[in-house]
Amino acid sequence: MPKGLLFGSRSFDLRHLTMLVLLAVMLILPLFGDAYLLRVATRVIVLSMVAISLDILLGYGGLISFGHAMFLGSGGYVLGVLTYLGIGNGFVVYPAAIALSVVLACIVGMIVLRTVGVYFIMITLAFAQMLYYLANGIRIGENYGGDEGLPLPSRTDFLGALNFNDPAVFHYFTLAILVAILYVSYKLVNSRFGRVIKACRDNERRAKSLGYNTFGYRLVAFMISGGIAGLAGALHMNLQKFVSPDELHWIISGDLLIMVIVGGANSLIGPIIGTGVFVLLEEGISNLTEHWMAIFGPMLILIVLFGRRGIYGLIKPKGEDG
Amino acid sequence: MTEAVLKVEGLTKRFGALIANEDVDLDVQPGEVHAVIGPNGAGKTTFVSQLAGELRPDHGRILLGGRDVTALPVHKRARLGLARSYQITSVIPSFSALENVAFAAQAIDGNSFKFWKPARSVDHLNEKAAAILAEIGLGHRQDILVKNMSHGEHRQLEIAMALATDPKVLLLDEPTAGMGPAATEGMIAFLDTLKGRYAILMIEHDMDVVFSLADRISALVNGRRVATERPDQIRQNAEVRRAYLGDKADKLNVSRSKASPGGDTSC
Numbered sequence: 196m197p198k199g200l201l202f203g204s205r206s207f208d209l210r211h212l213t214m215l216v217l218l219a220v221m222l223i224l225p226l227f228g229d230a231y232l233l234r235v236a237t238r239v240i241v242l243s244m245v246a247i248s249l250d251i252l253l254g255y256g257g258l259i260s261f262g263h264a265m266f267l268g269s270g271g272y273v274l275g276v277l278t279y280l281g282i283g284n285g286f287v288v289y290p291a292a293i294a295l296s297v298v299l300a301c302i303v304g305m306i307v308l309r310t311v312g313v314y315f316i317m318i319t320l321a322f323a324q325m326l327y328y329l330a331n332g333i334r335i336g337e338n339y340g341g342d343e344g345l346p347l348p349s350r351t352d353f354l355g356a357l358n359f360n361d362p363a364v365f366h367y368f369t370l371a372i373l374v375a376i377l378y379v380s381y382k383l384v385n386s387r388f389g390r391v392i393k394a395c396r397d398n399e400r401r402a403k404s405l406g407y408n409t410f411g412y413r414l415v416a417f418m419i420s421g422g423i424a425g426l427a428g429a430l431h432m433n434l435q436k437f438v439s440p441d442e443l444h445w446i447i448s449g450d451l452l453i454m455v456i457v458g459g460a461n462s463l464i465g466p467i468i469g470t471g472v473f474v475l476l477e478e479g480i481s482n483l484t485e486h487w488m489a490i491f492g493p494m495l496i497l498i499v500l501f502g503r504r505g506i507y508g509l510i511k512p513k514g515e516d517g
Numbered sequence: 518m519t520e521a522v523l524k525v526e527g528l529t530k531r532f533g534a535l536i537a538n539e540d541v542d543l544d545v546q547p548g549e550v551h552a553v554i555g556p557n558g559a560g561k562t563t564f565v566s567q568l569a570g571e572l573r574p575d576h577g578r579i580l581l582g583g584r585d586v587t588a589l590p591v592h593k594r595a596r597l598g599l600a601r602s603y604q605i606t607s608v609i610p611s612f613s614a615l616e617n618v619a620f621a622a623q624a625i626d627g628n629s630f631k632f633w634k635p636a637r638s639v640d641h642l643n644e645k646a647a648a649i650l651a652e653i654g655l656g657h658r659q660d661i662l663v664k665n666m667s668h669g670e671h672r673q674l675e676i677a678m679a680l681a682t683d684p685k686v687l688l689l690d691e692p693t694a695g696m697g698p699a700a701t702e703g704m705i706a707f708l709d710t711l712k713g714r715y716a717i718l719m720i721e722h723d724m725d726v727v728f729s730l731a732d733r734i735s736a737l738v739n740g741r742r743v744a745t746e747r748p749d750q751i752r753q754n755a756e757v758r759r760a761y762l763g764d765k766a767d768k769l770n771v772s773r774s775k776a777s778p779g780g781d782t783s784c
Contacts, residue, residue, distance in 0.1 A: 382633050390636040391629045394620055397609045404569060404607075405682055406595035406624040415630065 209510040214464060217471070221370050225363035233362050237434055239467075239474045240369045244376050244427035246454040246466030248420040253452070254461035255384050256416050257396030258308075261316045262323030263451050265303070266421045268330055268443035269296045270428020275345040275438045279335050285353040289429055296425020297418045304417035308410055311399075323448055330440040344439025351433055359433055369430055373467075376423055380463055383419070392416050457498050459507025468506050472498075520583060522547050522716035523568070523599075523686045528577035530563055530740075537563040539740045541577070545686060548713040552727045553720050555737035561720045562604070564737065565690050568718070569601050570594045582685060595624070598685030602675040604694050604720070608663050614674055615659040618646035621681035646681060653677045653707055669700040676707070687711070689719040693726050705729045 224236045245267055252258040273292040282288060307318045334340035350359050359365045383389050391412045394402045402409050432438045441447070450473065458469020476494065480487035502509045521544035528541040537560045545551045555561050566572040568579060570591040579587045586594050609617050619642040623629060626642060637643075650659050653673050658666065663674060672692060679687055692708065693701045701723065708730055711717065721727050727734060728748050735745040736757045744754045751757055 382635075385635045385637070386633055387623055387629045387631040387636045387639065389632075390616070390620055390623065393611065394609045397611055398607055400571075401603075401607045401609065401678075403591040404595055404601050404603075405621050405678065406592050407629070408592045412629065 210464060210507075213468070213510055217467065221366075225366050230362060233366055234434070235474060235478055237362070237366045237369055238431075239471050240366070240373050241427050241430045241434055242451075242454065242474065243467040243470040244373055244430070245424045245451055246458070246470045247376060247380055247463060248423035248427070249451050250455045250460055250463070250466045251380060251384065251392075251416060251420045251423075253455055254465075255389065255396065256392045256413060258413065258417070259316050259452070260307075260319045260420075261445070261448050261452065262303075262319035262321075263420075263424060264443050264445070264447035265323040265326045266296045266300065266424030267428040267431060267447065268326060268438070268440070269299050269421075270425035270430075271432035271438035271442055272330060272333060272345070273425075274351065274429040274432045275347060276333070276335065278348050278351070279339070279345075283349050283352050285351045285357070285359075288351060289426065292429035293422050293426050296428065297422040299425075300418045300421025301414065304414045304421075308413050308417060320445055320448065323443060324445060327440050327443040327445070330443050342440055344437055344441070347432060347436040347438075365433065369434075372426070372430070376426075377463055377467075380423075384463070388412065388415070453495060457495060457505055459502075459505025459511075461504070462507045462511070465505050465507035472506065521545060521580070522582060523718060524580040524583075525568070526578045526580070528564070528567060528579070529575045530560075530567060530572060531575055536740045538567070538574070538737075541737070541740075541742045543718075543735055543742060543745070545716045545718050547716055549732045550708075550712055550717045550719060550730050552731035552734045553718065553737060554722075554724075554727055554734060558739075559737040560740040561737055562690070563740075565601070565688055565720055568688055569599065595682065598683070599688065600679035600682045600684030600686070601688035602672075602679050602690060602692060604690040606668070606671040606675060608671060608674055608678065610664040611662070613660050613662055614650060614655055614666065614670075615643065615646050617663055617674060618649055618677050618681045619643055621678040622646055622649075625682050646677075649677045649680050652710075653680075654703070669696050669703075672696055672700075672704065673707070680711075684715060687715050687717045687719075689717060689721075691720055691722060693721070693723050701726065 221236060221240065224233055245263065248266070249260060249263045252260050270292040273295050274288050277288045277291060303319075303322050307315060307322065310318055331342050333345070335345065339345055357364055357368055359368075384393070391402065391407055391409075395407075395409045395413060399409050428442070431442070454469040454473045455466045456469070457472060458467065459465025476491055477487065480490050484490070498506060504511070523545040525541060525543040528538050530538040541564065543551070543553075553561055553564065563572060567574045570586070570589060570593075574587065577587070578585055581594065581597050581599055584597065586597060586599075589597075609620060612620065616637070619636075619639070622642045622645045623636070623639075647656070647659060650656050653676060655670060655673055655677065658670060663671065666674070672694070676689070676692060689708075693704050696704060705726055708717075712730065719727075719730065731748055733745055734748055734751045736743050736751065736754075744751060744757045746754055
């Protein structure tokens, strides 16, 4: 665990306890041998990465992206398509998934970052929907692709080092990646770059008049966020062994926003908590009734109403920023 | 005359049929305080916005240190040494006072694509920021979040941020707007210490401030510059008196040491 993240200058508090408990649960889970539970836990880990990447934009950058599922899709499709082409080496397909997502973020960012506020929300949504229909058009051979989606034809191989078919191995691998992402993001948001991003959120006009090319900094933030989400997208493909256009659907983008906001934006732990709560409630309630959203919806409203800054806001010491 | 640090030639800006600025010429010499006065609606804010680059003029040129910056965006002008403060306080509310100024200092410290080292432990930025805050009288408040600071302190912070970018020209848009009499006195005293060190273009409503600080005064009326004079002469300028002074004629006659206790800041 990164030291600064847990035991910075401040004393140990509820936040740190929560993190340690979460980490311990994730570490112990594979030992119980419950395949279903393990799968849910791994899903939480993978989606947490996307939620963190979204929060870098939303919580720290003030950019409400309503199209973040596009990167979940781009990572997944790169993995799927390359594997079909016979490239199953993880050391190739993973960097490729990240690289393409960064390029996608760069192209999309160049356009969407020219808008702010509600226009930004709408245009990111529009882009994601465009890609959703594009994904519908990805066909391989006679039987694969299109709206039916793309199964992963063979397992991703890291030169024999990691067996992704073993759920426990895959689980620990994603957990390690999540910890790495958490650490890098922590460094990022507290760096001079992060300071510029936060200042743009608070007062972009002022940042410009001090001499900052705010567009450039936001674009790079968008690309970093897209890259992290793309990596998570590839992992998600490995977890599900399947990718379909549904991965890019706007509902997924909405779910991601809910995870960040419920968990607590403008923090790095919040999105993880939010993802955990979302996935557990989704799995838990949807087993009881197919109208699970009818129960989940009011719960979300309560959480947002009473924990203004999300669940994380409830366990965070008062008067502290971020 | 030496070369002007900031020179404006024939600046014109229209919004539809409304003429906000028409053919405005103006310059600021090194170390000079040049005040721009004018009644509400005279086009002062439009003028400053064009200088800063937030508005594009219809005609005319803006030269910064001899270089034509008319087509440059806001951040590039800032990098060339044009710093501004805002009429309505514009700071970064979630940052501390020190971090606001350090953020300003960071703007001229190379680019900010620095992703690893914590921004708060960059010593040379913190030291520079602390020195400027101490100079402006906010040294004891540097760790306070600015959303918890008073209005007067915000005004000071505005100027501190502008200074942290090592500017050639300071554009001060009503530096004492909304300040009480005592705080205004303090601000005048501080701005006076900047005289001679920076070229300053100041928009100001408060005549006490204008006459205390300005080397030259330009009057804008209905978007046009009707006069540019030394302070003692502008009181005598017939066109200024007729077109602009009206209700403010008394104020122009107030002595420099100030005699009107009821002097509202009219903003």
